[in-house]
Amino acid sequence: MYCDECKKKPATVHLTKIINGEKSEVHLCESCAQNHHKEWTFGLDENFPLNKFLAGLLGYDPQSTQPSMNLSFSLPEKCENCGFNYNQMSQIGRFGCNECYEHFKEKVGPLLRRVQGANRHTGKVPHRSGGTIRLEREIQSLRQTLQEYVSREEFEEAARIRDRIREMEKKLGH
Amino acid sequence: MYESFVNKALSKWMEGTGDEGDIVISSRIRLARNLSTLPFPHLLNSTDAKKVVTMIHDALQSLQAQEEEKDLVFINLLELQPMERAILVDKHLISPQHADEVAGRGLIVSLDESVSILINEEDHLRIQCLYPGLELEKVWNQASKVDDLFESQLDFAFDEKLGYLTACPTNVGTGMRASVMMHLPALVMTNQASRVLASLTQLGMTVRGLFGEGTEATGNLFQISNQVTLGRSEEEIISNLLVVAKQLIDQERMARHLLLKETKKQLEDQVWRAYGILTHARVISSQEAMSLLSKVRLGTDMGMIKTVSPQTLNEMLVLTRPAFLQKVKGKDISAFERDAQRATIIREKLLTEPLNQ
Numbered sequence: 109m110y111c112d113e114c115k116k117k118p119a120t121v122h123l124t125k126i127i128n129g130e131k132s133e134v135h136l137c138e139s140c141a142q143n144h145h146k147e148w149t150f151g152l153d154e155n156f157p158l159n160k161f162l163a164g165l166l167g168y169d170p171q172s173t174q175p176s177m178n179l180s181f182s183l184p185e186k187c188e189n190c191g192f193n194y195n196q197m198s199q200i201g202r203f204g205c206n207e208c209y210e211h212f213k214e215k216v217g218p219l220l221r222r223v224q225g226a227n228r229h230t231g232k233v234p235h236r237s238g239g240t241i242r243l244e245r246e247i248q249s250l251r252q253t254l255q256e257y258v259s260r261e262e263f264e265e266a267a268r269i270r271d272r273i274r275e276m277e278k279k280l281g282h
Numbered sequence: 283m284y285e286s287f288v289n290k291a292l293s294k295w296m297e298g299t300g301d302e303g304d305i306v307i308s309s310r311i312r313l314a315r316n317l318s319t320l321p322f323p324h325l326l327n328s329t330d331a332k333k334v335v336t337m338i339h340d341a342l343q344s345l346q347a348q349e350e351e352k353d354l355v356f357i358n359l360l361e362l363q364p365m366e367r368a369i370l371v372d373k374h375l376i377s378p379q380h381a382d383e384v385a386g387r388g389l390i391v392s393l394d395e396s397v398s399i400l401i402n403e404e405d406h407l408r409i410q411c412l413y414p415g416l417e418l419e420k421v422w423n424q425a426s427k428v429d430d431l432f433e434s435q436l437d438f439a440f441d442e443k444l445g446y447l448t449a450c451p452t453n454v455g456t457g458m459r460a461s462v463m464m465h466l467p468a469l470v471m472t473n474q475a476s477r478v479l480a481s482l483t484q485l486g487m488t489v490r491g492l493f494g495e496g497t498e499a500t501g502n503l504f505q506i507s508n509q510v511t512l513g514r515s516e517e518e519i520i521s522n523l524l525v526v527a528k529q530l531i532d533q534e535r536m537a538r539h540l541l542l543k544e545t546k547k548q549l550e551d552q553v554w555r556a557y558g559i560l561t562h563a564r565v566i567s568s569q570e571a572m573s574l575l576s577k578v579r580l581g582t583d584m585g586m587i588k589t590v591s592p593q594t595l596n597e598m599l600v601l602t603r604p605a606f607l608q609k610v611k612g613k614d615i616s617a618f619e620r621d622a623q624r625a626t627i628i629r630e631k632l633l634t635e636p637l638n639q
């Protein structure tokens with residue numbers, strides 16, 4: 109969503125005011141919100157600094173919110189790696205970089221459940237960037253084999269597998 | 283080096299061979315991969331985009347120094363004319379999007395065109411493998427091998443929980459899109475196609491017409507692919523698609539059987555009329571050609587026409603596309619000239635088939 113005022117920057121300040129039961133909404137970028145804060149901070153001191161006003165909305169200073177107003181403020185959430193924010197993402201349907209997945213992880217979870225119906229990869233694991241997951245999966249399948257040997261009372265084989273599992277767990281740093 | 287890809291019409295996928303080759307034209311696997319160090323392509327500036335192309339080109343060269351993947355060729359798309367790029371689109375080697383904006387993009391193709399790697403399309407790498415017939419397992423093995431080789435040289439973006447990370451969250455996980463292209467004329471003729479194909483969406487499959495994204499399939503060709511890429515392994519996705527494809531094959535065969543049993547004369551009439559028009563027309567639109575070629579193909583599959591090979595029919599799917607006709611003429615030609623050229627090529631191909639002699 110873009111700023112209602114300049115139509116260029118993403119809207120990060122979302123304001124709802126209710127006057128005599130009439131509700132109106134405005135979505136502004138940071139700089140337009142700065143320019144318009146006088147208009148929107150009615151009922152508050154004209155000289156009330158905007159950041160303090162906004163901090164109030166985030167719950168740091170509950171006295172500063174007026175009962176007649178319901179305002180919400182969202183921080184310009186940006187991925188630290190690529191600078192892309194969530195609004196831009198939802199507009200084009202793509203992430204900016206691989207770290208966006210980690211950075212926006214709270215939103216990624218529900219999003220993936222919606223578009224993919226799942227949120228855990230069970231397929232191929234690359235050799236280099238796969239990290240420890242390859243080893244972990246191998247250990248898991250060895251544990252199964254171990255169980256099978258035990259249930260068939262082939263204890264010699266079972267001991268051999270158990271030693272291998274221990275060795276691999278050492279590699280994992282367990 | 284690239285000329286052969288642009289000049290010859292025949293790619294591996296058109297061979298007309300492979301399992302269930304009469305109904306399944308081709309099987310394709312596409313893997314989306316990204317380098318872990320740079321933003322996704324749509325956020326890259328031109329310097330970084332070139333860097334991605336160079337890194338992947340370098341990876342290919344060091345693989346080839348180790349005697350791997352000798353038949354892969356790097357193509358600089360900037361050196362190609364727009365028309366030549368359009369041909370690569372017609373041959374299903376690159377996407378239309380990839381042909382339009384070439385700066386900072388690249389392409390790697392195998393000599394038989396069964397493997398292609400698009401650089402800096404939606405993701406840094408899009409590894410594609412395309413084989414004739416219903417050969418999903420074979421195609422997956424091939425694609426996975428190419429993936430492993432490049433992964434031995436490059437760090438791919440991978441998350442232990444989410445799998446391969448992609449620009450679009452609809453590809454995350456396996457990054458895999460498996461698809462089969464199927465010729466289903468009898469299902470269309472018996473008015474079952476839309477019902478049957480619509481039911482596939484409930485099974486997590488996507489259905490598309492052959493060229494483009496539209497729902498209108500030209501020449502009764504449909505592409506069926508998996509919708510979901512996360513939470514299922516590559517093998518599970520492939521075996522689900524295989525089950526669906528086999529069911530469609532059975533239904534198409536049943537419909538063909540029904541047509542032959544109930545309306546044999548009318549069917550023969552339609553097939554031979556199509557053959558008659560294609561072997562005698564002087565001007566033909568792409569749409570008409572596709573629909574008539576579909577009938578000739580059906581006639582060939584059902585043993586009515588014995589002089590046309592499936593390979594010729596597949597080749598004609600590409601040969602009669604606008605870009606290819608333009609290439610043959612070597613200059614910009616009008617739509618009318620193109621339709622005339624198309625009719626000539628089809629006539630010559632059908633009448634000089636080696637099977638005729």
Ligand SMILES: [Zn+2]
Pocket residue numbers: 111112113114115116117136137138139140141
């Ligand atoms: Zn603004």
Ligand SMILES: [Zn+2]
Pocket residue numbers: 187188189190191192204205206207208209
């Ligand atoms: Zn990012």
